[in-house]
Amino acid sequence: MIALADPLPERVRRGASGIVGTIVILLAWELAARALAGAYILAAPSDVVVHILQNSDLIWRALRETLGNATLGYVLGNLAAIGLAGAALAWPRAEPVVAGLALLVFCLPLVATGPILRVLYGPGPGPQITLAALAVYYTTFVPLLVGLRAAPASWFELLRSYGRGRLAELVHIRARASLPYLFAGLQIAAPAAFLGAMVGEFTGAERGLGLLAIRAIRALDIAGIWALASISAAVSILIYTAVGWLSRAVLRDPPPMILAPPALPRTGHAQGLAATVMRTAFVLAMALLLWWGAMTTFDLNPFFAKRPDDVWVALFTATDARETRETLAGALGETVVFLLPGFAGGLALGAGLAILLTLAPALTPSATLIAVALRSVPILTTAPLIVLLLGRGAAGTITLVAVMVFFPTFVACLHGLRQAPGQILDVFSTYAAGPFARLWHVQVPVMLPAFFAAARMSVPASVLAVTVVEWLATGRGIGSLMALSASLSDYDMLWSSVVIVSVLSALGYAGIGWVERRVLTVFASEQVAR
Amino acid sequence: MVANTDNGASPDIQCRSLTKAFPGNVEVLRPLDLEIAGGETTALVGPSGCGKSTLLRLIAGLETPSAGEVLIGGVSPAEMLRDAGLAVAFQDPSLLPWRSVRGNIELALKLARRPADPRAVEDLIRLVGLEGFADTRPGALSGGMRQRAAIARSMVTRPRLLLLDEPFGAVDELTRRQLADDLPPLWEKRQTTTLLVTHSIGEAVLLSDRVLVLTPRPAEIIADIRIELERPRAPAVTGSTEFRRLVEAVSEALAEGVRATKPPLAAQ
Ligand SMILES: Nc1ncnc2c1ncn2[C@@H]1O[C@H](COP(=O)(O)OP(=O)(O)O)[C@@H](O)[C@H]1O
Ligand SMILES: [Mg+2]
Numbered sequence: 103m104i105a106l107a108d109p110l111p112e113r114v115r116r117g118a119s120g121i122v123g124t125i126v127i128l129l130a131w132e133l134a135a136r137a138l139a140g141a142y143i144l145a146a147p148s149d150v151v152v153h154i155l156q157n158s159d160l161i162w163r164a165l166r167e168t169l170g171n172a173t174l175g176y177v178l179g180n181l182a183a184i185g186l187a188g189a190a191l192a193w194p195r196a197e198p199v200v201a202g203l204a205l206l207v208f209c210l211p212l213v214a215t216g217p218i219l220r221v222l223y224g225p226g227p228g229p230q231i232t233l234a235a236l237a238v239y240y241t242t243f244v245p246l247l248v249g250l251r252a253a254p255a256s257w258f259e260l261l262r263s264y265g266r267g268r269l270a271e272l273v274h275i276r277a278r279a280s281l282p283y284l285f286a287g288l289q290i291a292a293p294a295a296f297l298g299a300m301v302g303e304f305t306g307a308e309r310g311l312g313l314l315a316i317r318a319i320r321a322l323d324i325a326g327i328w329a330l331a332s333i334s335a336a337v338s339i340l341i342y343t344a345v346g347w348l349s350r351a352v353l354r355d356p357p358p359m360i361l362a363p364p365a366l367p368r369t370g371h372a373q374g375l376a377a378t379v380m381r382t383a384f385v386l387a388m389a390l391l392l393w394w395g396a397m398t399t400f401d402l403n404p405f406f407a408k409r410p411d412d413v414w415v416a417l418f419t420a421t422d423a424r425e426t427r428e429t430l431a432g433a434l435g436e437t438v439v440f441l442l443p444g445f446a447g448g449l450a451l452g453a454g455l456a457i458l459l460t461l462a463p464a465l466t467p468s469a470t471l472i473a474v475a476l477r478s479v480p481i482l483t484t485a486p487l488i489v490l491l492l493g494r495g496a497a498g499t500i501t502l503v504a505v506m507v508f509f510p511t512f513v514a515c516l517h518g519l520r521q522a523p524g525q526i527l528d529v530f531s532t533y534a535a536g537p538f539a540r541l542w543h544v545q546v547p548v549m550l551p552a553f554f555a556a557a558r559m560s561v562p563a564s565v566l567a568v569t570v571v572e573w574l575a576t577g578r579g580i581g582s583l584m585a586l587s588a589s590l591s592d593y594d595m596l597w598s599s600v601v602i603v604s605v606l607s608a609l610g611y612a613g614i615g616w617v618e619r620r621v622l623t624v625f626a627s628e629q630v631a632r
Numbered sequence: 633m634v635a636n637t638d639n640g641a642s643p644d645i646q647c648r649s650l651t652k653a654f655p656g657n658v659e660v661l662r663p664l665d666l667e668i669a670g671g672e673t674t675a676l677v678g679p680s681g682c683g684k685s686t687l688l689r690l691i692a693g694l695e696t697p698s699a700g701e702v703l704i705g706g707v708s709p710a711e712m713l714r715d716a717g718l719a720v721a722f723q724d725p726s727l728l729p730w731r732s733v734r735g736n737i738e739l740a741l742k743l744a745r746r747p748a749d750p751r752a753v754e755d756l757i758r759l760v761g762l763e764g765f766a767d768t769r770p771g772a773l774s775g776g777m778r779q780r781a782a783i784a785r786s787m788v789t790r791p792r793l794l795l796l797d798e799p800f801g802a803v804d805e806l807t808r809r810q811l812a813d814d815l816p817p818l819w820e821k822r823q824t825t826t827l828l829v830t831h832s833i834g835e836a837v838l839l840s841d842r843v844l845v846l847t848p849r850p851a852e853i854i855a856d857i858r859i860e861l862e863r864p865r866a867p868a869v870t871g872s873t874e875f876r877r878l879v880e881a882v883s884e885a886l887a888e889g890v891r892a893t894k895p896p897l898a899a900q
Binding site for chain 2: 254256257259260261262263264265266270274275278
């Protein structure tokens with residue numbers, strides 16, 4: 103029998119420190135707001151509370167609307183993820199295509215997809231729900247697929263030794279072994295769905311928190327902006343915590359690390375460059391076919407529902423094709439200048455801080471607590487704040503991208519560092535090895551898969567961040583171009599930018615996967631050999 | 633008592649020119665011919681890495697031969713698997729971590745499509761000395777306890793062919809002696825054909841009717857030694873001269889196998 107340690111004192115201690123921390127933050131916030139009064143940057147918590155109370159009816163209705171859409175999108179997106187993972191498991195040969203298509207769709211820039219969905223759906227909550235689903239399915243699909251395989255070969259042999267096949271594998275092993283992974287995905291998905299719904303509302307909804315946020319920004323209603331950002335943050339932390347609590351109640355044992363899933367699986371298929379190119383070409387062809395098929399099946403108006411050939415014409419054969427390309431390239435250039443430093447900075451800070459904290463373990467618990475809480479905040483809902491604080495220039499945009507990348511990376515790396523097997527660390531202790539030796543030989547290699555997984559997932563996230571800021575605030579770059587094209591009904595430009603951004607993001611994702619495999623082969627070969 | 637007798641209660645095993653090579657030209661089995669009589673307990677002894685587990689897995693139908701064939705009671709391992717006629721206790725206990733000891737043992741019955749049999753499950757838990765741990769999950773057990781749970785699981789379906797891959801590797805000496813007393817009579821009573829992989833020479837002699845000694849990889853049978861010690865074997869048998877002679881013979885064969893394949897030091 104295991105003697106279960108009484109968890110209560112620890113919980114109480116953490117709860118208490120959480121409450122104390124919150125009070126301290128609120129006090130500092132209030133004081134800062136009072137000091138900066140008149141600068142139109144910071145609303146004091148008291149003002150925020152007053153604003154919320156004064157507009158409670160409005161906010162409450164908007165919150166219900168957004169939550170409703172987010173919930174529906176959450177359910178649909180996760181069902182899609184489960185379906186996709188099931189398909190990839192059932193037909194392993196189809197997995198590269200399923201995974202590739204899923205990635206491509208995940209890389210759709212929501213900022214442009216929103217307006218397109220708006221005209222496709224017409225009025226109503228359709229786009230918000232779809233964007234919420236799009237924001238969640240991939241982060242569930244990837245860990246679930248890993249989880250469905252996360253069992254030692256000998257368990258499957260046990261089943262085979264009783265003459266049982268794949269169905270029994272699914273029932274007795276895979277379904278159960280994948281649960282922690284599924285829950286990890288579901289937990290990340292909860293705030294993401296909320297964010298997706300809000301982005302959907304940014305792009306022309308009649309109701310919801312996103313709409314209120316847009317109005318507050320336009321009106322420079324500082325208390326309103328802060329109130330809405332606080333509410334979004336609080337709701338996100340709440341649902342993130344709730345799903346985490348649910349998963350602990352169901353699983354009893356703590357969820358495992360999400361190990362690096364390969365960008366494209368190397369399950370015994372032909373390897374090498376030629377095979378990769380073939381596979382990529384096939385995925386792209388499938389994507390074009392599905393795109394064309396969907397537009398034709400639903401017989402959508404070609405004025406706003408562009409087909410692949412329309413985009414081809416717009417980009418290459420139309421009389422103004424050259425201008426279109428130059429406009430796109432110019433906008434992309436402006437975006438990349440902000441995106442890359444933010445992305446790299448967020449990764450470096452996240453990994454660096456995690457490593458620093460490992461050297462100073464006393465600080466780790468509180469830092470983790472804060473990071474996990476903030477990790478669940480869809481930072482983007484606070485985009486207006488960051489723009490308010492840092493202005494509409496480079497600093498604001500880069501910071502926002504970095505923050506968007508920082509939190510998931512930091513949490514993943516901390517988690518990864520903690521996966522270092524105790525026995526191996528004990529071996530190091532017996533040789534009186536210092537903390538740097540442990541770090542270099544054990545902890546960092548163990549952390550790498552988590553780091554790369556976070557880096558990959560951060561590609562679409564950082565694209566989302568940069569486009570939202572450009573669109574809401576800076577008026578530059580591809581995000582702004584998308585917004586402009588949407589408002590001018592320039593659907594050729596809008597679809598072209600969707601295609602270019604998705605393909606570039608997917609390539610970035612695959613590129614990190616490529617680096618990852620090379621690095622892991624050197625530092626953590628056992629993680630690659632799976 | 634034997635639960636089902638359709639394919640013969642205690643199947644014999646025949647390996648004909650059995651060959652196995654892994655990708656990368658890892659030759660594990662040279663063409664190997666082997667006959668094992670039904671109902672006997674046979675021990676496979678050999679240096680680690682020589683191919684014992686591979687041979688066991690070939691017989692279990694978990695690995696396909698590169699050439700040659702295995703017949704169990706005249707049928708292929710695949711057919712044997714189909715009606716859950718065999719059971720394996722793997723070298724790594726392979727217990728499902730979310731099931732208790734009892735749950736893991738019951739799972740075997742479920743997988744073999746046999747009716748639930750709480751009496752048999754409890755009896756086996758007691759036999760392997762895990763009473764009091766029936767509701768414990770594997771994560772909270774020691775390595776030896778896990779192995780014992782795996783042994784119990786392998787026996788609950790009353791397999792006609794029982795394949796044990798170093799089942800006592802992590803089991804403590806005292807419990808091991810207890811199991812050496814308790815298990816063979818049960819195998820005899822059920823007329824189970826048992827194949828036991830071990831690297832403990834004493835264990836091989838104590839438990840089995842026949843010891844096969846393998847050379848280092850690629851495995852060849854270098855000695856085939858009958859164990860004519862009387863059953864049931866009292867613990868005191870290990871002190872007998874006959875027992876010591878047999879242990880001596882097995883270790884001599886083992887050393888001979890290693891000498892034959894390993895170039896002398898001077899030549900290196
Ligand atoms: N799947 C495999 N692929 C390649 N080599 C293998 C595989 N399984 C076992 N081997 C090799 O075959 C040899 C025999 O392995 P095994 O049968 O497990 O030995 P043991 O006698 O210790 O049980 C070893 O050298 C091992 O490295
Ligand atoms: Mg072995």
